[in-house]
Amino acid sequence: MSTASGASSRGGVDVDVEAGDVSTYDSMGKAGAAALAASPSTTSSGAGSSKGLRILMKDLTYTVPSNTKKGEVAYLLRDVSAFLEPGQMTALMGPSGSGKTTLLDLLAGRKTVGKTSGHLSFGGVTPTKQFLRRYTGYVEQFDTLLGDLTVREMLLYTAELKRPTSEPLTEKKEAVDVLLKRLALTPCADVRIGDPLTKGISGGQAKRTNIGIALISNPRVLFLDEPTSGLDSYTANEVMKVVRGLTSDGTTIAATIHSPTAATFALFDRVMLLVRGQVVYFGPQGLPALEFAASEWGPAAAGTASELLALHRAASAAAPAIEAAAAATAGGAAAAAGDEDGAKKKKKPSASSIAALAFNDAEVLVEAVTEADHRGEATGLATAYAQSRLAQDNARQIELYMAEGAAGRGGLGGSKPSGACRVAAALGVSKCNSSKGASTKAAPEAAASVADVEQGAAAATATAGGEQQLVRQRTSSPFAAVSSATTSSLSVSEQVAKELATRSETVTPWFWGLWTLLKYRSSKNYCNPGWLGPRIADKLLISLIILTLYLGVGDNFAADNLINIQSSLFMWALLPAFGAASYVPAIVLERRLFVRERADGLYRVFTYLAAKLVEELVLSVIITLIFSSYVFYGVQLRGDWVVFWLVYFIDLSVGIVLAYLVAALSPNMDVANAALPGFVVTLLFFAGQLMTVDSIPPWWQWYSRIDPLRYAWGALMVNQFEHNDVIFAGDQTILQYYGLAGADKWAYIGYLSLFWIVFATLALLALTYVRHQKR
Numbered sequence: 097m098s099t100a101s102g103a104s105s106r107g108g109v110d111v112d113v114e115a116g117d118v119s120t121y122d123s124m125g126k127a128g129a130a131a132l133a134a135s136p137s138t139t140s141s142g143a144g145s146s147k148g149l150r151i152l153m154k155d156l157t158y159t160v161p162s163n164t165k166k167g168e169v170a171y172l173l174r175d176v177s178a179f180l181e182p183g184q185m186t187a188l189m190g191p192s193g194s195g196k197t198t199l200l201d202l203l204a205g206r207k208t209v210g211k212t213s214g215h216l217s218f219g220g221v222t223p224t225k226q227f228l229r230r231y232t233g234y235v236e237q238f239d240t241l242l243g244d245l246t247v248r249e250m251l252l253y254t255a256e257l258k259r260p261t262s263e264p265l266t267e268k269k270e271a272v273d274v275l276l277k278r279l280a281l282t283p284c285a286d287v288r289i290g291d292p293l294t295k296g297i298s299g300g301q302a303k304r305t306n307i308g309i310a311l312i313s314n315p316r317v318l319f320l321d322e323p324t325s326g327l328d329s330y331t332a333n334e335v336m337k338v339v340r341g342l343t344s345d346g347t348t349i350a351a352t353i354h355s356p357t358a359a360t361f362a363l364f365d366r367v368m369l370l371v372r373g374q375v376v377y378f379g380p381q382g383l384p385a386l387e388f389a390a391s392e393w394g395p396a397a398a399g400t401a402s403e404l405l406a407l408h409r410a411a412s413a414a415a416p417a418i419e420a421a422a423a424a425t426a427g428g429a430a431a432a433a434g435d436e437d438g439a440k441k442k443k444k445p446s447a448s449s450i451a452a453l454a455f456n457d458a459e460v461l462v463e464a465v466t467e468a469d470h471r472g473e474a475t476g477l478a479t480a481y482a483q484s485r486l487a488q489d490n491a492r493q494i495e496l497y498m499a500e501g502a503a504g505r506g507g508l509g510g511s512k513p514s515g516a517c518r519v520a521a522a523l524g525v526s527k528c529n530s531s532k533g534a535s536t537k538a539a540p541e542a543a544a545s546v547a548d549v550e551q552g553a554a555a556a557t558a559t560a561g562g563e564q565q566l567v568r569q570r571t572s573s574p575f576a577a578v579s580s581a582t583t584s585s586l587s588v589s590e591q592v593a594k595e596l597a598t599r600s601e602t603v604t605p606w607f608w609g610l611w612t613l614l615k616y617r618s619s620k621n622y623c624n625p626g627w628l629g630p631r632i633a634d635k636l637l638i639s640l641i642i643l644t645l646y647l648g649v650g651d652n653f654a655a656d657n658l659i660n661i662q663s664s665l666f667m668w669a670l671l672p673a674f675g676a677a678s679y680v681p682a683i684v685l686e687r688r689l690f691v692r693e694r695a696d697g698l699y700r701v702f703t704y705l706a707a708k709l710v711e712e713l714v715l716s717v718i719i720t721l722i723f724s725s726y727v728f729y730g731v732q733l734r735g736d737w738v739v740f741w742l743v744y745f746i747d748l749s750v751g752i753v754l755a756y757l758v759a760a761l762s763p764n765m766d767v768a769n770a771a772l773p774g775f776v777v778t779l780l781f782f783a784g785q786l787m788t789v790d791s792i793p794p795w796w797q798w799y800s801r802i803d804p805l806r807y808a809w810g811a812l813m814v815n816q817f818e819h820n821d822v823i824f825a826g827d828q829t830i831l832q833y834y835g836l837a838g839a840d841k842w843a844y845i846g847y848l849s850l851f852w853i854v855f856a857t858l859a860l861l862a863l864t865y866v867r868h869q870k871r
């Protein structure tokens with residue numbers, strides 16, 4: 097691919113993942129988890145300890161007003177009970193529309209509509225929205241990146257906003273380098289991300305950049321929505337290997353995933369299968385899942401599952417033979433060609449990878465439940481699961497964890513578990529608690545099963561090498577096995593407790609956020625003709641028209657010239673209001689990015705708005721100084737140039753915040769494009785120029801008073817005529833005629849500034865509270 101190869105030559109790294117340089121990429125992958133876990137830069141992140149948190153769900157139900165049956169509610173999730181363990185990766189699977197993304201959004205606190213009931217806790221505590229923003233990572237299905245930044249800049253920008261300000265920039269850069277390497281993004285690190293019109297990095301690289309954004313703050317919990325969508329199977333597997341590597345430091349990971357390859361699926365510890373918002377299986381992935389399907393689901397689905405189980409066994413049995421044959425063939429061919437290195441390298445395929453080619457249990461599980469769903473058996477499967485031993489074991493486990501949480505040990509156990517408990521936890525039977533009193537009280541049935549635990553512990557000790565498959569067969573439930581990673585994550589530190597109680601939305605203070613937004617985003621905008629053009633071109637054009645049309649008429653107070661002077665001033669006041677349209681896209685077209693970055697806890701709404709305003713106002717000061725100079729002196733207007741410039745500048749600033757307000761209120765560009773000019777036209781009628789203020793009917797007088805154009809044009813008129821208030825109509829001077837006699841131009845400038853404050857405040861409120869993206 098052009099971007100990748102271009103990057104290779106620039107970066108000096110001979111790897112092109114998209115082109116499939118397996119060996120180099122593999123070596124990165126191996127270094128990966130250890131590198132990030134050990135990296136001082138990452139461990140010094142705001143997350144403090146890198147341990148994850150257990151997520152507990154009990155009878156989690158989520159409803160929204162139905163859009164198919166008016167007045168009714170739709171159950172998008174129904175009685176979902178499960179636990180996501182630290183150091184484990186759980187796959188959320190099921191047919192399309194089964195509720196996977198809904199569940200992920202709910203866990204990540206990203207639902208903006210609907211009602212939720214049931215229990216949800218992180219580390220035994222109900223998480224605050226602020227905690228979810230700051231300490232969890234979420235990789236959205238669709239990429240939301242800043243097209244003007246390079247991949248490296250995008251990650252550094254996020255690092256500057258999501259890692260503590262106390263961390264030096266060099267350490268943040270190191271963390272970015274580690275991530276770039278782990279995600280095999282080094283070759284394209286300095287390639288511009290691009291947008292649909294100007295192609296930059298590839299889709300796979302964009303997906304990995306998104307994953308990097310979620311990882312840069314070393315989150316305790318990582319949610320991924322379809323992380324492999326749009327990736328080829330090789331890259332998908334490599335990306336998921338990197339994600340899997342994070343479990344080594346205890347990160348809790350949940351990912352929705354469609355049709356993973358067998359190799360990718362094997363990276364997961366557990367699977368939650370959902371159908372129509374209901375759990376039909378929650379347990380280990382692989383053989384146990386198939387065994388469960390074959391024995392527990394209704395006859396039709398079980399039939400399919402049984403066939404698949406047989407296939408799985410056949411594939412597993414054939415794997416060593418296939419591997420031997422493959423190795424012999426590949427090695428032989430390479431040796432025959434005199435390529436000894438090649439002969440060695442080609443002996444790489446493992447039994448599991450060859451077997452994976454023959455059988456993909458993820459696909460067949462989803463296929464089985466999809467077929468069952470099409471036959472209308474979704475509820476039957478959910479009931480079968482609910483009545484199964486597995487579901488009861490899971491329920492007991494949840495009770496136990498909840499009891500731990502209630503006893504104040506944060507849901508991960510407060511003290512070190514005994515050896516037997518650790519083994520039991522590793523086996524997933526886990527009916528053991530570091531505080532038996534608490535667990536017995538809350539979950540008597542769990543305490544009653546200690547014998548099972550002891551049995552499991554003894555079995556595990558006997559295996560001494562962690563041969564869990566064998567051990568599982570000897571424990572009470574073959575389906576509740578969990579990885580041993582769980583055992584190391586059994587305490588909630590003070591740091592975690594502090595994080596869970598956090599009330600602050602962002603890691604960095606607002607002024608840091610403001611500086612970072614200006615540093616990375618505004619600096620790029622100032623060099624972007626596509627951004628500068630619409631902001632300068634219209635003002636340049638109209639100011640040149642005013643200059644050339646009214647050249648030298650400003651000091652001619654002859655009766656027949658007064659109308660020219662006052663109309664040139666009116667156009668000067670009007671220009672920024674119409675030009676405001678150029679500022680709408682900055683808000684509307686960036687909405688998805690803004691929503692994502694807000695949800696990620698990168699900045700507050702105030703910071704975002706402040707950065708936008710500073711960016712616009714700095715440019716506005718420069719261009720208004722230039723344009724107002726040649727117009728004022730070219731037209732030879734009277735009064736103070738400073739007032740002429742100041743009115744133009746404040747007027748333009750009012751136009752900008754008005755545009756932001758309209759953009760924040762409008763669901764899309766079409767609405768904004770219609771609303772803004774429509775509103776501006778209404779201002780024309782009441783500014784006092786087309787119809788004098790005195791002539792405006794009493795029932796419209798109020799509108800005249802809240803018309804910013806009236807004050808902008810009024811200040812310009814007073815500035816021009818206060819010392820030359822000549823007769824204009826009858827015996828009335830021009831200022832008397834327009835109701836401006838005795839008006840104070842500085843007071844008018846003050847009123848104009850008030851509009852800026854009001855519109856800016858309303859824009860802030862609209863950006864904060866008006867949600868167009870409902871999910």
Ligand SMILES: Nc1ncnc2c1ncn2[C@@H]1O[C@H](COP(=O)(O)OP(=O)(O)OP(=O)(O)O)[C@@H](O)[C@H]1O
Nearest residue numbers: 160161162163164170172192193194195196197198
């Ligand atoms: N207001 C509503 N009324 C009725 N059904 C709704 C409403 N909102 C969402 N749904 C349904 O909720 C389901 C959950 O969607 P969700 O995106 O969570 O599914 P998914 O499993 O992630 O699907 P996919 O794999 O296709 O992304 C969908 O079937 C959708 O049609």
